[in-house]
Amino acid sequence: MKKAIALLMGLTMAASLTACGGSQSTTATAAPAAQTEKAAEGDTEAAKAEEQTEAAKTEEKKSGNDKLVVGFAQIGQESGWRDAETNDVQWYAARNTDTIELTFADAQQKQENQIKAIRNFIEMGVDVIVFPPVVETGWEAVLTECQEADIPVILVDRGIDASAGDDLYTTMIASDHVWAGEQAAIVMNDLLEGNGKVVELEGTVGASAAVQRKKGFDEYIAANCPDIEIVDSQTGDFTRAMGKEVMESFLKTYSDIDAVFCHNDDMALGAIEAIKEAGKKPGQDIKIIGVDGVKGAFEAILAGEMNCTVECTPILAEQIFDTAAKLKNGETVDKWIMSADGVYTEDKVTQEVVDGRQY
Ligand code: GZL
Numbered sequence: 063m064k065k066a067i068a069l070l071m072g073l074t075m076a077a078s079l080t081a082c083g084g085s086q087s088t089t090a091t092a093a094p095a096a097q098t099e100k101a102a103e104g105d106t107e108a109a110k111a112e113e114q115t116e117a118a119k120t121e122e123k124k125s126g127n128d129k130l131v132v133g134f135a136q137i138g139q140e141s142g143w144r145d146a147e148t149n150d151v152q153w154y155a156a157r158n159t160d161t162i163e164l165t166f167a168d169a170q171q172k173q174e175n176q177i178k179a180i181r182n183f184i185e186m187g188v189d190v191i192v193f194p195p196v197v198e199t200g201w202e203a204v205l206t207e208c209q210e211a212d213i214p215v216i217l218v219d220r221g222i223d224a225s226a227g228d229d230l231y232t233t234m235i236a237s238d239h240v241w242a243g244e245q246a247a248i249v250m251n252d253l254l255e256g257n258g259k260v261v262e263l264e265g266t267v268g269a270s271a272a273v274q275r276k277k278g279f280d281e282y283i284a285a286n287c288p289d290i291e292i293v294d295s296q297t298g299d300f301t302r303a304m305g306k307e308v309m310e311s312f313l314k315t316y317s318d319i320d321a322v323f324c325h326n327d328d329m330a331l332g333a334i335e336a337i338k339e340a341g342k343k344p345g346q347d348i349k350i351i352g353v354d355g356v357k358g359a360f361e362a363i364l365a366g367e368m369n370c371t372v373e374c375t376p377i378l379a380e381q382i383f384d385t386a387a388k389l390k391n392g393e394t395v396d397k398w399i400m401s402a403d404g405v406y407t408e409d410k411v412t413q414e415v416v417d418g419r420q421y
Pocket residue numbers: 140141142143144194219220236237271300325326327328353354374
């Protein structure tokens with residue numbers, strides 16, 4: 063580019079000098095100093111303008127147009143929460159087609175599909191890449207490629223392993239999952255009055271939301287609740303079906319379960335089914351705490367079949383696109399844009415609250 067500008071400047075200069083000499087043969091001699099200087103200034107201005115236009119063209123070429131072009135590599139459709147996030151993002155983009163162009167990929171729970179989608183976005187020259195890393199590890203290569211392509215990356219709702227170095231992404235928009243686990247433990251301690259046996263339904267193996275919710279819950283219980291025992295903990299992969307399946311196996315193995323902590327509400331709803339089929343009363347014989355704050359959990363709490371959900375909002379689209387626009391404009395943003403979430407126990411859940419839920 064610089065070479066092209068230099069050549070262009072050279073040509074412009076030559077042309078302007080030739081014009082002085084050529085158009086008026088009588089001015090074959092050198093033009094007066096002032097005129098030469100003015101011509102040179104004019105050429106520099108022209109070259110600067112040309113350079114800016116070129117830079118704008120490069121930018122536009124990268125994104126194809128002056129809209130904000132975002133590539134979103136979604137994990138899949140494993141839970142009601144994930145669907146709510148997808149709907150919010152697609153709905154927001156559809157309402158802003160004059161300024162936003164969204165390319166959306168569904169990875170069907172597979173990391174290799176997310177990586178493929180991200181590589182496609184790089185090829186397309188999108189302005190910003192957005193994705194929730196299905197697991198914390200295995201992103202170094204593709205995120206380095208994003209850096210080399212000078213495309214900012216926004217992580218949403220999950221993070222990557224800190225040991226990979228946090229310069230591999232630009233910012234993360236997500237809830238505090240350790241906090242969510244701690245809040246669940248505090249409520250669990252209240253529900254059991256400090257004493258009981260608990261089983262844990264974990265999220266997707268290796269997902270930051272699962273790793274951190276477990277850390278927050280287990281560490282709080284270990285430090286503060288000497289008479290609460292976590293007798294077993296297995297993954298239900300954040301799905302309702304697997305949550306039910308694992309809860310069935312827990313009920314067959316342990317006859318004295320007092321409560322279950324589920325890393326998301328979909329697994330809690332599956333556990334409720336299993337508890338009922340085992341002839342026990344969910345929310346009473348076995349206390350149930352979930353995370354996410356999906357409407358199904360609020361309805362179960364209202365029905366007395368669940369005791370608490372710790373919110374983790376999936377309504378992130380406005381923050382995502384506002385942040386992406388700032389990054390396209392070269393602005394800097396915080397490394398972690400944290401969502402504000404609530405804790406909903408039975409005393410806080412009324413029909414009005416249920417009716418007012420956004421997801
Ligand atoms: C949380 C998100 C989790 C939800 C699950 O930010 O990554 O993934 O808690 C979803 O419901 O599957």
